[in-house]
Amino acid sequence: xxxxxxxxxxxxxxxxxxxxxxxxxxxxxxxxxxxxxxxxxxxxxxxxxxxxxxxxxxxxxxxxxxxxxxxxxxxxxxxxxxxxxxxxxxxxxxxxxxxxxxxxxxxxxxxxxxxxxxxxxxxxxxxxxxxxxxxxxxxxxxxxxxxxxxxxxxxxxxxxxxxxxxxxxxxxxxxxxxxxxxxxxxxx
Amino acid sequence: xxxxxxxxxxxxxxxxxxxxxxxxxxxxxxxxxxxxxxxxxxxxxxxxxxxxxxxxxxxxxxxxxxxxxxxxxxxxxxxxxxxxxxxxxxxxxxxxxxxxxxxxxxxxxxxxxxxxxxxxxxxxxxxxxxxxxxxxxxxxxxxxxxxxxxxxxxxxxxxxxxxxxxxxxxxxxxxxxxxxxxxxxxxxxxxxxxxxxxxxxxxxxxxxxxxxxxxxxxxxxxxxxxxxxxxxxxxxxxxxxxxxxxxxxxxxxxxxxxxxxxxxxxxxxxxxxxxxxxxxxxxxxxxxxxxxxxxxxxxxxxxxxxxxxxx
Numbered sequence: 001x002x003x004x005x006x007x008x009x010x011x012x013x014x015x016x017x018x019x020x021x022x023x024x025x026x027x028x029x030x031x032x033x034x035x036x037x038x039x040x041x042x043x044x045x046x047x048x049x050x051x052x053x054x055x056x057x058x059x060x061x062x063x064x065x066x067x068x069x070x071x072x073x074x075x076x077x078x079x080x081x082x083x084x085x086x087x088x089x090x091x092x093x094x095x096x097x098x099x100x101x102x103x104x105x106x107x108x109x110x111x112x113x114x115x116x117x118x119x120x121x122x123x124x125x126x127x128x129x130x131x132x133x134x135x136x137x138x139x140x141x142x143x144x145x146x147x148x149x150x151x152x153x154x155x156x157x158x159x160x161x162x163x164x165x166x167x168x169x170x171x172x173x174x175x176x177x178x179x180x181x182x183x184x185x186x187x188x
Numbered sequence: 189x190x191x192x193x194x195x196x197x198x199x200x201x202x203x204x205x206x207x208x209x210x211x212x213x214x215x216x217x218x219x220x221x222x223x224x225x226x227x228x229x230x231x232x233x234x235x236x237x238x239x240x241x242x243x244x245x246x247x248x249x250x251x252x253x254x255x256x257x258x259x260x261x262x263x264x265x266x267x268x269x270x271x272x273x274x275x276x277x278x279x280x281x282x283x284x285x286x287x288x289x290x291x292x293x294x295x296x297x298x299x300x301x302x303x304x305x306x307x308x309x310x311x312x313x314x315x316x317x318x319x320x321x322x323x324x325x326x327x328x329x330x331x332x333x334x335x336x337x338x339x340x341x342x343x344x345x346x347x348x349x350x351x352x353x354x355x356x357x358x359x360x361x362x363x364x365x366x367x368x369x370x371x372x373x374x375x376x377x378x379x380x381x382x383x384x385x386x387x388x389x390x391x392x393x394x395x396x397x398x399x400x401x402x403x404x405x406x407x408x409x410x411x412x413x414x415x416x417x418x419x420x421x422x423x424x425x426x427x428x429x430x431x432x433x434x435x436x437x438x439x440x441x442x443x444x445x446x447x448x449x450x451x452x453x454x455x456x457x458x459x460x461x462x463x464x465x466x467x468x469x470x471x472x473x474x475x476x477x478x479x480x481x482x483x484x485x486x487x488x489x490x491x492x493x494x495x496x497x498x499x
Contacts, residue, residue, distance in 0.1 A: 134220070
């Protein structure tokens, strides 16, 4: 339920304290880019797959960073997991977002799933199911900007921008320039 | 979103747009190796058809199966109904088996709505008499939106046996909601009674002159001459119908280049549509069929996958 983990400031009011500012986010993404390259021993066969909504711009930023370091372009894509969620029945339906994978597909690739906030792990479970319907990657890894804990499934991230210890009652709100006009992570 | 889909009236313009957005995603699934989404896993959908149908029934069946629902086809024709069971008893019996959705086709106008009052599960109208066929109109609108970009301000000619056509009734409503200008073209004998008042309130034009309408059209929808619904003589001969209202090779030439030609099928080649038109580069008849599965997946998803809404 990313919508609940990362409440957007619908009414324009921004509450809580800033835990990551634009500079922190940028540095975290640069570090994750290097980690991905190090782990993969280069940019070969990499596919950065962003999870809707905010994982998509994050995947693009990681790809841009990698392009600057390695001088090669890295494939990116978008994955929507709406149809694979285990809580479909408890919400009104909404139209799924675009799922887009480069022409080469996911077979044999090192797929890095990119998401904004890792919380219960249920979105990632759904993403793994969605991914297996698209093909058979050689390796699947997970990169997240914020890990706020409280996992409900045996899932962990390979690359974490910031570990953020939270209480379940707290709300983590992650905003990005592409979707919200500014880069910021707040906790309230 | 609506609980039942009985008529295009059940949908707002925003609903239709949401159905199209979802259908576009479903369309991509059609091209995948694994054509399966888990959204309706564990749900059971019954296709209850009191009238012959191949394409609509199989389209709903494929749509349900690709969403992982269990789909059961019941042809009520020649079974319980012919043994004297009432429609209500048939529907209550089928529903008592524990289903999650009912797709109904029936020869009587209003049958789907009547059924929706008897049972507690979502009902999708797959054609009721000469009343409505909402999923056909949605797939036509979706096909046109993909071809033309938008329907806003586009001129769609709907031509043929309008009196007997539920496809026409549903399409007029949805195309007008999507911002299109609609002209209904038919011989006077096949123009629905009372169309004058209806066209004024619904906001579409009528014409008896196909040749005057065609050069202006951005899309042409040819409808089937439904001989099985005709009890009287609506036109002297088939030849005469073709001369006045068939999409012949000569008429094809007056269309603007790239004008999509639609037909809901099954086509009477040589009667309302010539082979030249049916197989023309701009014919989207097969696009309609593939869009049909995507749009029905979208409708099943929106009606059956989400939170239970009380009736």
